[in-house]
Amino acid sequence: MKRRYLLYLGLLLPLAACTLHVDGDRGYAPPPHYAPPPQVEWRWDPDLDVYVVLGWPHLYYRDRVYYRWRDHDGWYWSDRHDGGWSRGSKQLPPGLSKKYGKQRRSYGGGGGY
Template identity: 70%
Template sequence: MKLRYLLYLVMVLPLAACTVHVGGDRDGWDREPPAHYAPPPGVRWRWDPDLDVFVVLGWPHLYYRDRIYYRWHDGGWYWSEHRDGHWNQGKRRLPPGLSKKYHSRHRNHGGGGGY
């Protein structure tokens, strides 16, 4: 009987080392967002302290802060109150971290946006 438990322990113990940790301590992604920022509802996210925004996982170039989604698309910034809804361009100030990250890529871009 003791041999059976020892065998189970030997089989299960290596599995304990095979845990997956999304984000890790890579680039500070383990840090919690400031208390005054609420995370985006209904999506998976990670707080990026360098950009000072939530990064929405599974949506390329989509960020969130202060109840507004920001999206880098086709060389320009768009914003919306909904992650998959009516995208607007301009007339919305970007969080400073996003301005810095995409500064070299920014070009004047007119027209629509959205998906």
Template identity: 65%
Template sequence: MKRYLLLVGLAVVLTACSVHVGGRPHPYYAPPPQVEWRWDPGIDAYVVLGWPHLYYRDRIYYRWHDNHWYSSDRHDGPWAKGPKGVPPGLNKKYGKPGRGPGGGGY
């Protein structure tokens, strides 16, 4: 009986960890609480509210500025120029770096 309860308990825990209600799951790491954000499924990244052209995904902030991507592990920098695994949805929204403005922002 103890084995049965242990197996049932383990199954419940594992099921709860793997089930995602509401469609496609978000990336593994949510943004830190220092900023407000919302998930945008169209670009497959978080939009940082109150900071124009600033996004977050998997522990990296992405900033579009002067037709180039910058990345940082903090929402306020320091920023490193150049793409660092920019999510495809962001490249689609803005275009490739150096090709001129490709889209709007938030």
């Protein structure tokens, strides 16, 4: 009888060492998106669900696209942090839409969201 208990204990003991860790706070580590290139410093903003580019006001990054907000004419996007900007949102991440609200365009047509 003791051998049976020892056998069960021997089989269950290794399983007790297995643990599962679920990180409920997304603020510590970014999700599996493309990380921004090293040309700029950034931090992950879990509320906006984008990387915030430090030192560049209203500049964001997610999945190989930079997004730039300009108060007077709205969203621009680029594949580089320093230029080649195109007007419009190019599938603006939902967190940015929430933060900046609906864009009121004073220009006619083109881009936006």
